[in-house]
Amino acid sequence: MSAPLTEVVVVGRDAALWLAASVIQAALRPGVRVTAVELPSRLCPADVYASLPALEAFHNLLQLDEAQLLRLAGGSFSLGQNFQSSGGAGPSFFHAYGSYGAAIDHKDFFAYWLKARSLGLSVALEDFSLTAAAAKQGRMLLPDETTERFGRTDYGYHLPALAYASVLKTLAVRHGVTALQTDAAHAVLDPDSGDILALDLAGGRRVEGQFFLDASGAEGCLIAGVLGVGREDWRSHFVADRTLVARAAPYAAAPVYAELRAWEAGWVGLFPTQAATHIVQAYSSAYCDDGAALVGAAKVAQLDLDDAVVRRADPGRRLVAWARNCVALGEAACLFDATHAVELHAVQLGLVHLLELFPLGGAFAVERQEYNRITQSAFERIRDFQSAFYVLNRYGDSEFWSAARRAPASPELTHKIETFAARGEATLLEDETFLIDSWRALFVGQGLMPGSHIPIIDQTSPEEVKREFRRILGFIKEQVLKQPSHQQYLDRLCRREKVPEIASGS
Template sequence: MSVPPPVTRIVIVGGGTAGWMTAAALVRVLGQLPGLSVTLIESEAIGTVGVGEATIPQIIGFNRLLGLDEMTFMRETRATYKLGIEFVDWLRPGHAYVHPFGSFGIDMLGIEFQHFWLRGQAVGDSSRIDDYSIAAVAGKAGRFAWPRPDQPKSPLSKLSYAFQFDAGRYARFLRGFAESAGAMRVEGRIVSAQQDGESGFVTGVTLEDGREVTGELFIDCSGFRSLLLGQTLGVPFTDWSKWLPCDSAVAIPCELGGENVPLTRSTARSAGWQWRIPLQHRIGNGHVFSSAHIDRQAATDLLLANLDGAPLADPNHLAFKAGHRARAWEKNVVALGLAAGFLEPLESTSIHLVQSGIARLLALFPDTGFGAVERDRFNAETEREYINIRDFLVLHYRASERDDSEFWRYCRNLEAPDGLAEKLAMFRSSGRIIRENNELFTEDSWLSVMLSQGVTPRAYHPAAWMLDEAETRERLAHIRGVIAQTAGQLPTQAEFLRQNGGAIAAAEHLTA
């Protein structure tokens, strides 16, 4: 049996977060492969988007894969912790809730907690679902601690967390890691790509100064340009802007001010939403909007009027289209990050999509035969992940009572994609949540957003009737009390960082 040799010459086109995450993971996992070379090409003259600063808990696994020390990482990237996302004015002006990491309450009598909460609502309990999440309660109080899986009876065993960091510093941090492990960086602007005349495979790229870089596997991290996958191989783009109409953003960092809590904040605006991401040295801010409903200058002025501190840089304007390339792996090119697609950062999934793409590539890593079965599996799983995330994002827009602008009236009347429509129908019928194919967002995530944005079940699991009204209210009150007491005993985020060596020096504050 003749087995094709493994791919050993890998070329990454583009740097930034996506490129250096990819390089770091490849040299960490495949570094002992005989003959392996990982070359990353980037140009200082080409800027990176670099505004995605918030993550979800899966990033912890990626950092651990690399063997990164968490406190060194916190200092080097000016990171803070994140226990969830606070959504302000999404249901209606004046309303707010937290989509937390981790779970709600405790399951009882073999069924999910929400059914007892729904029964409690039916018998006069007026508590909010947020009250049953340690992440939501601690996050709003500005407190943080690591999870305690060794204490299964503590609410801290239900806690999950992520990070908020400076994306540019994260890329530089990973560059140092990757280069020290053997990755090679090439400075230069790519002007053309070469393809094999018969197979159409990419064989190399030519730089502006005439140098050529050849390889066997090419990973496209060139951002929205999608230099190899889109421009060279012509893989079409699947446009989802009818469901996600925001197509522009303006980002501005500002000085520290206002609340410093371990939460990302998303505030609904008349034609989109504004993010607020507090780091150790500054606050990241941005306004994601629909250019069909507000012009760029008005969107910029609105953002500037709602900062918690003085701006630290000029506005950075971005234009994009929601959707993804029809195939993320074509021939010998795999696209990661913005080169593969874009879903607005409402739920902080941009960096996760890079991470999951890397994990998928490593699991299905090709030999020089580039089998179609592995490629097709990669593409099917990638598309499924984009669809699942898209449906969750659409939920936020569609499940709103707002009718105070043309933008929100459009969003309220969106036709739900099939998967979302099925989830909504099931939840409205009986409070049950469908989660299939190990999709990214958990039952608790769907529960949080659906309940908090006014999707009300007509019934709940019949087993919840096994507790009478008094015991239902008593158990709910006990769970709330334990969570509130536990959260109140945690250190503040600033105290936690100082105690564990993750805080930056005071002189490093107020820098862009």
């Protein structure tokens, strides 16, 4: 048996680097020692990390106190994303981080809602979501035993990117990660095996390791630049090839959700934090130049924008995320479209599966093959969820949105759309990130209404269904009114107290 893996080197930048280094160190110590090689940051003041709910689990693993994090980073909570049309003519719907409705007669609520809608019910699906109702009322939802019995309620975060990366770096060092900075890292390869043996850094430094993680972003300095792994281009699925980020003054009371506003040349996302309102805009250079995009973003956001930066958007997946003794994480493994805030989630997915398959020694062909299978499947399912937003859009006949509707859907997405349209079912495939409630919210929100419902619910009397609908709506109203406002909760959570150790790096 080969020697155990004890030396892990993570090379990269920003949150992907420090999240990876911290998680590996926290999960595998004391047997594994982690060295983080930090490349120059590519973040700007306007950048924001908008997370899905799963990030909280990683923070718990790292013993990162939520109040400290939000106080130090100036972040806020998010209960979901609100989709709007800036002109008011397109669809409006809320993608909540939680469940919709509650079981009736031990059967799925959604089928009852479908049937009732066909009979004239005018109450929107999202009105049966406790999370969506709280968000639209500006309330922070604090789960308890009562709400947990009703259904799933989750939340994510909006985190100013520079501040969040700084918090993670301090945390990594506290966990025992060795941190090195360099302008460039050059790999030294084993001439026989082709594995990476070490990294040569500026100033004549060398970092040796047995296992390497590439968290360098889209460039993939190790996975692509050294090992030559190609990528599968997803450009045909997504019409946006530019992303603009900017920031504006914070709201007096930060909304507890993000808002995505579609306009003729693309969409503008507003991500409120305590420190600022962060703007993310996706558009196509074929239909809108950068100057017009900035003007359009300010008009759609109805805010004065500063610190604007434009970047190329080029979604696609590395053919394999694990090659030789190197695993690519985050954007080094897969670059997604900007919708639905999955950048950090891609890092999390890679780390979760890597910890499950982390090799004991140097012979890890089986683990590598399985990791590549799982991550490919998981990335493609995220791509499909993002793709569905575009191909089903009802945002008018501008060149951008017309091109988005013409974009090809994968066979798996096509099957899911067809099945939902016929039966109201959106069968989850293996390795899905977005749960059934998210798919339903997206499909219904974009106007895809099933032609029938499952007949088993017809056994429940109409009187009982009406009674349960009234009970659910009454429960939601009662619980929402009990909750503090998002701003009240943030103010209480982030009271300016003695600066904790994490802030000083001690």
